Amino acid sequence: MKPPDTGLIRPVEVITLPNEVQQHDHDHHQLVIALKGYSEFSIEGMQSLIIPGQGCIVTASSDHAFNGLGESEILTLNLPNQTRLDKYTNERLEPIFNNNHYFKIDSQFQCLLQLLVKEIRQSPDDLLVTDACKNTIIALLQRHVRTDFSQKLMQRNRINMSIIDNYIIQQIATKITVAQLAGCVFLGESQFHLLFKQQVGITPHQYILQMRFKFAKELLEDNSLTLASIASASGFANQSSFTHSFTKLQGTSPSKYRH
Incomplete structure (x- = not known):
């Protein structure tokens, strides 16, 4: 203040x-x-x-x-x-x-x-x-x-990432919040955020985005699927948002990646 x-x-x-x-x-x-x-x-x-x-x-x-x-x-x-x-x-x-x-x-x-x-x-x-x-x-x-309150929490607790991964995969087409992930492993949102960053090295939001891109890349291998349907299935608001985010973080557009 x-x-x-x-x-x-x-x-x-x-x-x-x-x-x-x-x-x-x-x-x-x-x-x-x-x-x-x-x-x-x-x-x-x-x-x-x-x-x-x-x-x-x-x-x-x-x-x-x-x-x-x-x-x-x-x-x-x-x-x-x-x-x-x-x-x-x-x-x-x-x-x-x-x-x-x-x-x-x-x-x-x-x-x-x-x-x-x-x-x-x-x-x-x-x-x-x-x-x-x-x-x-x-x-x-x-x-x-x-x-040492935060440090002790991080040493005492480790997040079961298989539970987190399974939840993200099941909800990949929807909006996923940090609070929802924290609830999967019975932690408060702030504590979960600290533990996750310490254990994984990136924030929960960044991890969710990585999972969305991984799923989208798998769908891009199917040429019968449109970019709009892939964007929706991967949890992006629309094709434009998907293309912009994908290009920014992957260095190439979804259409170029597909070819």
């Missing part, structure tokens, strides 16, 4: 998120912790839903999108390149801010956080208070945050 345009970056803010999706980047690190409701975040394509007790790290210059679902509030801590923390503390916290990730905080940290947020609400324009609260939070971050 970007603070109001006052010429200064506020060290910490309590923000009510809009329901409309917002997107931007900024030249400083940012720590986000959910305080109320549900918030959707996408950081460089890595999506997740965060609720109270969870948060995310947005590193400098990372493109990110966000929105609230209903009434939602978050706490944001902005960390300009030159912080007031001593060298030792900066070195301790460097591993936390060296990449984008999502995390959970423990119950002890949540209790402390409630007290600090109360102080911030009472003195939102007192930079001395808000800066002190920010430094307290990030100084305790290393001990109370499960920064």
Whole structure:
């Protein structure tokens, strides 16, 4: 989140998120912790839903999108390149801010956080208070945050790709969403997206498209089928969309590929 345009970056803010999706980047690190409701975040394509007790790290210059679902509030801590923390503390916290990730905080940290947020609400324009609260939070971050949350999920779970492949083949002529694939293996959409990208190396959407092209190439071997019927059977909206996507990603048009 970007603070109001006052010429200064506020060290910490309590923000009510809009329901409309917002997107931007900024030249400083940012720590986000959910305080109320549900918030959707996408950081460089890595999506997740965060609720109270969870948060995310947005590193400098990372493109990110966000929105609230209903009434939602978050706490944001902005960390300009030159912080007031001593060298030792900066070195301790460097591993936390060296990449984008999502995390959970423990119950002890949540209790402390409630007290600090109360102080911030009472003195939102007192930079001395808000800066002190920010430094307290990030100084305790290393001990109370499960920064390896996403990594542990990926190590503990592997997606059964045969189930995914079978579902895509059965539904190849229809629209297939990430949520549907996630449901096949009993995972939440954001967790599935993270695990899939880690395991396969591409996003679920890219994988679905590859499967559609593979199926279309098999159908192109049958000269009795029209390009329009192949496009429909492969799940494309129309022949024009199929031809455009095929040519862009395969380097040749469907008709040329057939010959």
